[in-house]
Amino acid sequence: MRHVSLYEPSLLHSFAEWLDSHAWSTALIESLWVWPLLESTHVLTVMLFVGMLAMVDLRLLGFAFKEAPVSHLTSRILPWSVAGFVVMVATGLLLFYSKPVSYTHNVWFRLKVVLLIAAAVNAWMFHRRVSRDRERWDSQPKPPAAVRMTAAMSLGIWASVIVVGRMIAYNWFECRGGQPAFIVWAAGCAAELAE
Amino acid sequence: MTWCESFGWFDTYDAWEQSWVGVAIRESLWLFPGIEAVHLLGLAMLGGSVLIVDLRLLGVGLTAFSPARVQASARWWFLGSLAVMLATGVPLFLSEAVKCCFNDSFEVKMAALLLAVIFTYAVRNPLARRAVTANGEQTAAPGAMPAWLLQTAGAVSISVWVTVAAAGRWIGFSG
DSSP states (O other): OOOOOSSOOOHHHHHHHHHHTSHHHHHHHHOSSHHHHHHHHHHHTHHHHHHHHHHHHHHHHTSSOTTSOHHHHHHHTHHHHHHHHHHHHHHHHHHHHHSHHHHHTOHHHHHHHHHHHHHHHHHHIIIIIGGGGHHHHTTOSSOOHHHHHHHHHHHHHHHHHHHHHHHTTOOTTOSOTTOOHHHHHHTTHHHHHTO | OOHHHHTTOHHHHHHHHTSHHHHHHHHOSSHHHHHHHHHHHHHHHHHHHHHHHHHHHTTOSSTTSOHHHHHHHHHHHHHHHHHHHHHHHHHHHHHTHHHHHTOHHHHHHHHHHHHHHHHIIIIIHHHHHHOOOSSSOGGGSTTOOOHHHHHHHHHHHHHHHHHHHHHHHHHHHOO
16 A cells, blocks of 8 residues: 655655755765865855855945946956855855755755746846946946845845855754754745655 | 963963853853854954955955055954954953963964954055055056055955964864
């Protein structure tokens, strides 16, 4: 007879279990040097990715580099941030691959993914909508409110990503007995415990 | 052997760890991670304010402006983020001073930090302030610097600051 569990493991959970079964995933988490080097690269790249992005955002807010046209920063500084972002994604995916089940059920990791989606929507809003009439305010020391709004959102969201990202390492809310119902729900513990 | 061991600083480090700040952070579940998170926010801002000047010294980045102007614009963001780093770094150190006494990465970080601050204020900033033309022909301006010198300063600055950050991260992996 087929085993019937109260909670069917979620698709996400099954996917994480599948990744976890890879020999490379195990090799990565057990490696003495590769994992710390990956994690360090992920952390240090914050200087390039968020650092350069913050400089552009500060210009958009009218707080720094006011004498430079916005387009000068987006063409000369933003590409460095994008390069940092590529490194972030590459190292981040590998780090996820090293511990997929644990991260899938980590509330901080889940919150980070939500924040990343928010950051993507905000970036899309800026590039597709807000900066359509850039010529009009390109050289203004203080761009219009809508522009400053997306810049402030960008700074706030990425700062939250950094804070939440750091918290992933702490296991206060891991799936185990005695966690509040909200945590069990937010971490998708049911799927893990159903195994 | 760390310097702390060689020079017999253990008792001092131990006393620091017993300070009320150190004790309060150790006894709290949230304080250490919280302060660490702010330390990382400072790292991002420090990285941005250092790199934007160094990239300009290397001849890329904000090339429409002279290194002197970029340095002047980034100055207060650099000082502000350095202040955040110190204000969060010192309490983090106090909470685990004894561990740091035996930690090579901590001493590498402190040495690199000292070097980075000295290099920034004694060499890199004075050089950047003398590079007052935007078109890369700095030698044309009176008292200005040759491009290779500015590029070297930019490369050294990036190297020492990345060393500070890398050694800092490594404190957590070692000992």
